[in-house]
Amino acid sequence: SQQGEEDPQALSIQEGENATMNCSYKTSINNLQWYRQNSGRGLVHLILIRSNEREKHSGRLRVTLDTSKKSSSLLITASRAADTASYFCATDARGGSNYKLTFGKGTLLTVNP
Amino acid sequence: SAVISQKPSRDICQRGTSLTIQCQVDSQVTMMFWYRQQPGQSLTLIATANQGSEATYESGFVIDKFPISRPNLTFSTLTVSNMSPEDSSIYLCSVTGSGTDTQYFGPGTRLTVL
Numbered sequence: 001s002q003q004g005e006e007d008p009q010a011l012s013i014q015e016g017e018n019a020t021m022n023c024s025y026k027t028s029i030n031n032l033q034w035y036r037q038n039s040g041r042g043l044v045h046l047i048l049i050r051s052n053e054r055e056k057h058s059g060r061l062r063v064t065l066d067t068s069k070k071s072s073s074l075l076i077t078a079s080r081a082a083d084t085a086s087y088f089c090a091t092d093a094r095g096g097s098n099y100k101l102t103f104g105k106g107t108l109l110t111v112n113p
Numbered sequence: 114s115a116v117i118s119q120k121p122s123r124d125i126c127q128r129g130t131s132l133t134i135q136c137q138v139d140s141q142v143t144m145m146f147w148y149r150q151q152p153g154q155s156l157t158l159i160a161t162a163n164q165g166s167e168a169t170y171e172s173g174f175v176i177d178k179f180p181i182s183r184p185n186l187t188f189s190t191l192t193v194s195n196m197s198p199e200d201s202s203i204y205l206c207s208v209t210g211s212g213t214d215t216q217y218f219g220p221g222t223r224l225t226v227l
Contacts, residue, residue: 031214040203042220043156045114050214088155092214099144099209100171101216103156 006089006104014112019076021107023089026070030092033101034063034074037086046074046087079111115140115208117219125225126196133192134222136206141186143211147179150203150221162189162206196226 005024013019023032031050035043047063049056049072056063062075076083086108090101116139126132136145145162160168160181168181183189193200203221 033216035218040150040221040223042205043207043218045215045217048215090156090216099214099216100146100158100161101156101207102158105155 006087006107008107009105010108010110012110012112013079015079015081017079017111019079019083019109019111021074021087021109023072023074023104024070025072025089025091025102025104027091027093029067032065032072033090033092034061034072035088035090037088037106039085043088076109079109081111081113083109084111085109114215115142115210115217117206117208117217119204119206119219119222121222122220123223123225125227128197128226130196131192131194132196132224133190134204134206134224136189136191136219138187138208140210142208143186144209145183145189146207146216147181147189147191148205148207148218150205152201156205159191159204162191193224196224198226200224201226 007022033048034046037043049063049065060077065072086106088106090103118137120135147159148156150156158171159174160170162168162181162183164183180192203223205218205221207216207218209216
């Protein structure tokens with residue numbers, strides 16, 4: 001089964017609005033990473049949050065992690081048309097994983113001008 | 114962050130042939146991985162490329178189908194052998210460096226098999 005599951009699968013908003021995407025996972029993790037992918041191209045790393053962290057910020061991005069609920073959220077504030085992309089969470093499982101990542105199915109975000 | 118390049122960026126191949134994808138990093142890295150992303154899907158790990166030894170494959174992936182080389186700390190190749198249309202995917206390499214958990218991805222190779 002998928003380690004990471006994002007919801008919603010698709011999200012359409014207007015420019016300037018905030019976008020929130022959620023990720024759930026099943027096993028204990030070392031860290032969780034969020035990525036962006038534009039039109040089937042390579043993945044761009046956004047944020048890494050460790051299992052002992054609860055919140056991280058980077059520019060317009062805010063990531064939270066709740067290990068008791070095995071969930072994370074990515075908030076993009078004041079969205080722009082250029083934020084249109086697929087967003088994936090990926091988990092690095094605890095216990096000798098050698099940094100192997102398990103990806104969720106992704107959220108397709110569309111920001112309308 | 115590491116700068117990663119992949120060659121080719123895309124290719125269209127005939128079934129039954131093989132394609133070798135190259136991944137080059139601008140600095141020495143600890144770990145290198147190969148992922149597959151089938152159309153409209155998420156990423157699935159194929160294998161960990163080990164420097165100077167055989168790659169470690171994930172369940173469902175075998176060396177005969179996806180031979181991998183990693184001759185040094187900055188370069189790896191993935192070969193997709195005896196291709197069928199089901200192999201049409203984006204293939205991505207990724208790396209992690211010493212002292213960091215962050216994993217960076219290359220731009221991907223879009224493969225179409227006819």
